[in-house]
Amino acid sequence: MTRLSVLQYPDPRLHTVAAPVQLVNEDIRRLVADMTQTMYALDGIGLAATQVDVHLQIIVLDVSERRNRLQVLINPSIIKMGGKAEFEEGCLSVPDVYESVRRAAWVHVRALDLNGKTIDVQAEGLKAMCIQHEMDHLQGMVFVEHLSPTNQRRILNALSKQGRRSNSRA
Numbered sequence: 001m002t003r004l005s006v007l008q009y010p011d012p013r014l015h016t017v018a019a020p021v022q023l024v025n026e027d028i029r030r031l032v033a034d035m036t037q038t039m040y041a042l043d044g045i046g047l048a049a050t051q052v053d054v055h056l057q058i059i060v061l062d063v064s065e066r067r068n069r070l071q072v073l074i075n076p077s078i079i080k081m082g083g084k085a086e087f088e089e090g091c092l093s094v095p096d097v098y099e100s101v102r103r104a105a106w107v108h109v110r111a112l113d114l115n116g117k118t119i120d121v122q123a124e125g126l127k128a129m130c131i132q133h134e135m136d137h138l139q140g141m142v143f144v145e146h147l148s149p150t151n152q153r154r155i156l157n158a159l160s161k162q163g164r165r166s167n168s169r170a
């Protein structure tokens with residue numbers, strides 16, 4: 001397994017829209033293994049393929065305390081969603097920035113698993129937030145883009161002041 005490098009906002013490649021996976025084969029499983037290792041190594045709760053500059057519809061997540069509940073979603077689509085919830089979100093592509101984002105409180109997602117089998121996943125709370133955050137990445141959207149233009153500018157300014165000083169978050 002290889003630890004992959006994570007694109008850092010505002011890298012324009014983060015705005016790429018991911019294509020569906022045509023066939024879940026060994027290459028895809030290897031990519032998922034590398035993404036999983038990268039997510040755990042960086043202590044993230046989720047990672048989208050977009051963030052490692054692979055523009056395919058793949059996300060991995062694990063919101064469990066013990067980091068032993070990996071969920072892999074290939075070609076995820078939201079079947080149903082509802083409610084309202086707000087979480088303080090962070091992102092491996094936006095170091096040291098945490099902002100509240102309003103999203104649906106629960107989602108029902110259909111996706112493929114690592115064997116190419118269709119799975120249905122119901123999620124609420126943190127997991128629902130994480131799925132929506134990662135699915136945004138697949139659409140080329142970073143969570144801070146949910147914020148007001150003023151807040152986005154503030155974050156961009158802060159990031160450029162941080163400069164390339166440290167890559168410790170990712």
Ligand SMILES: [Zn+2]
Nearest residue numbers: 090091092093
């Ligand atoms: Zn993210």
